[in-house]
Amino acid sequence: MRLLLSSAAIACLSLPLLADPLPSWNATDTKARIISFVDAVTDPDSPDYVRPADRIATFDNDGTLWGEQPVYFQVIYAVDQVARMAEADLSILDSDAMKAAAAGDMAALVATGKEGLVEVVTAAHSGMSVSEFKADVAAWLDTARHPDTGRPYDEMLYQPMLELLRYLRDEGFSTYIVSGGGIDFIRVFSEAAYNIPPNQVVGSSLAGEYKTDGDGPRIMKMPSLFFIDDKEGKPVAINHHIGKRPILAGGNSDGDFQMLEWTTSGDGARLALIVHHTDAEREYAYDRDSHIGGLERGLDEAEARGWLLIDMAADWARVWPE
Amino acid sequence: MRLLLSSAAIACLSLPLLADPLPSWNATDTKARIISFVDAVTDPDSPDYVRPADRIATFDNDGTLWGEQPVYFQVIYAVDQVARMAEADLSILDSDAMKAAAAGDMAALVATGKEGLVEVVTAAHSGMSVSEFKADVAAWLDTARHPDTGRPYDEMLYQPMLELLRYLRDEGFSTYIVSGGGIDFIRVFSEAAYNIPPNQVVGSSLAGEYKTDGDGPRIMKMPSLFFIDDKEGKPVAINHHIGKRPILAGGNSDGDFQMLEWTTSGDGARLALIVHHTDAEREYAYDRDSHIGGLERGLDEAEARGWLLIDMAADWARVWPE
Numbered sequence: 001m002r003l004l005l006s007s008a009a010i011a012c013l014s015l016p017l018l019a020d021p022l023p024s025w026n027a028t029d030t031k032a033r034i035i036s037f038v039d040a041v042t043d044p045d046s047p048d049y050v051r052p053a054d055r056i057a058t059f060d061n062d063g064t065l066w067g068e069q070p071v072y073f074q075v076i077y078a079v080d081q082v083a084r085m086a087e088a089d090l091s092i093l094d095s096d097a098m099k100a101a102a103a104g105d106m107a108a109l110v111a112t113g114k115e116g117l118v119e120v121v122t123a124a125h126s127g128m129s130v131s132e133f134k135a136d137v138a139a140w141l142d143t144a145r146h147p148d149t150g151r152p153y154d155e156m157l158y159q160p161m162l163e164l165l166r167y168l169r170d171e172g173f174s175t176y177i178v179s180g181g182g183i184d185f186i187r188v189f190s191e192a193a194y195n196i197p198p199n200q201v202v203g204s205s206l207a208g209e210y211k212t213d214g215d216g217p218r219i220m221k222m223p224s225l226f227f228i229d230d231k232e233g234k235p236v237a238i239n240h241h242i243g244k245r246p247i248l249a250g251g252n253s254d255g256d257f258q259m260l261e262w263t264t265s266g267d268g269a270r271l272a273l274i275v276h277h278t279d280a281e282r283e284y285a286y287d288r289d290s291h292i293g294g295l296e297r298g299l300d301e302a303e304a305r306g307w308l309l310i311d312m313a314a315d316w317a318r319v320w321p322e
Numbered sequence: 323m324r325l326l327l328s329s330a331a332i333a334c335l336s337l338p339l340l341a342d343p344l345p346s347w348n349a350t351d352t353k354a355r356i357i358s359f360v361d362a363v364t365d366p367d368s369p370d371y372v373r374p375a376d377r378i379a380t381f382d383n384d385g386t387l388w389g390e391q392p393v394y395f396q397v398i399y400a401v402d403q404v405a406r407m408a409e410a411d412l413s414i415l416d417s418d419a420m421k422a423a424a425a426g427d428m429a430a431l432v433a434t435g436k437e438g439l440v441e442v443v444t445a446a447h448s449g450m451s452v453s454e455f456k457a458d459v460a461a462w463l464d465t466a467r468h469p470d471t472g473r474p475y476d477e478m479l480y481q482p483m484l485e486l487l488r489y490l491r492d493e494g495f496s497t498y499i500v501s502g503g504g505i506d507f508i509r510v511f512s513e514a515a516y517n518i519p520p521n522q523v524v525g526s527s528l529a530g531e532y533k534t535d536g537d538g539p540r541i542m543k544m545p546s547l548f549f550i551d552d553k554e555g556k557p558v559a560i561n562h563h564i565g566k567r568p569i570l571a572g573g574n575s576d577g578d579f580q581m582l583e584w585t586t587s588g589d590g591a592r593l594a595l596i597v598h599h600t601d602a603e604r605e606y607a608y609d610r611d612s613h614i615g616g617l618e619r620g621l622d623e624a625e626a627r628g629w630l631l632i633d634m635a636a637d638w639a640r641v642w643p644e
Contacts (some may be wrong), residue, residue: 184565239530261539
């Protein structure tokens, strides 16, 4: 009897979903095109059918699955971390970027440019083991709150995208994060937030070093860049980690352009999505001139390339989870 | 009715296997210890129980899952490739290593040391796109034959290890390759040979570069090393690709030492396996002084560390698949 129940339960899981798989999406063309693409690649009788093993979907994280304003959340973590580090050792404040970070002056930090951001993030992310780092990020996520919404950062997730991830998995896709953010950072919350396990998270990283002295075997985070998973780096990292070309990719900024281009230049049916931040009321409205998540080339070329612009204000019935 | 049949089929897959899961293993202590470890981590009532998501098993490839004598098969591919390249352009033969490779003189090539090997492999593995490279490796595997056995290289697989991989997956493990060999090279045959998909292959790699000029978007293999997945590199690569510490790892040489050490230094039940090549009749016998697959520290420390030495001659009823 136990066996019968269990096989019945398994059978239920493989039944087509009768309910709307994307309830937080308005009934626009955008939603229709997503569903029609998924139908085409999963229907064995369709000329566009793709076997489950090749149903790879890759998503940027910042601004695509969770928020990124007023500044990347990982930078906020780094700034908080540098402030804590400076309490113990003021000598680390040896540059404008580090001083701005310790003072919590985000505008001054952003003014130091990408180099300044990398310096601060590197300082905050190195000199400890991976497991120490992850424990610290987890503790930070427990207490830190977003300056505008007051929510924990790992609740600044886009409900429609959570539904899309789940819908794709229900339809036999493997869902990956391919982010310019740090691979170890994202792995702290990716499983709970998105149901995406660590091995399906691809990101930027510092060099790692295996140490066995003192406290036993551990992987140390070193203060040198190993890989920047942005722009041209995204297709390279997809090849390195996944070894297959995605058939669906989603992003929101020009840092995702090459991932979408790589995805859609393969044979057969392909879908590229760009989350366009058009919703100043419920979230933020920004694109071309934004210092975070700038979107210019993607906006100019989306239509000609057949990429789908998601208009947050029009296409999403809600933005945040309950 | 179709639904009933299908759910019955699914139910069967989840029934415990009644047949011997490792038929090509003799009934030795080695086999008993492997099965007892798997039982312990999969039995929900066991104090050593591990949830399926954390049942990560990593295996070296050369000398652990397939052969590696008289020299790594990938080096044989590189030598064949350099000989073909030299037919078109003799000027590439600008070093002793490249000359030895083009002449097919393996002894002379090995005499040029690790540097010579890296030079030849790099020359043979760069200057083309990843997909061109993979197509070329696939064509080579179709025609090249092992000098001693006459078998295709992708049939030089160890049958007992194929059974172990399958047994572990049947018991809810995720099986990964973590090899000093090239990640793109192994991915050509890993799915057909081992049922291990590309995203579960970790290996050494050259730098990749995303190009869009000329023939459209592609990932080029560049003539510079990106990562050497050997010794201390293995735990680092495991963290980078998998993001979790394995609970079981298998290797055969001192290049695997750190992977086994990293695996077994975690909390809870852990198992480390070393394939010890003791079988000169059916395969090869080598360890301490071998120029390929040298095993010295692992042999000296296995017992004290509780690592399991697999004695090929005694523990395996057969070596090769039918």
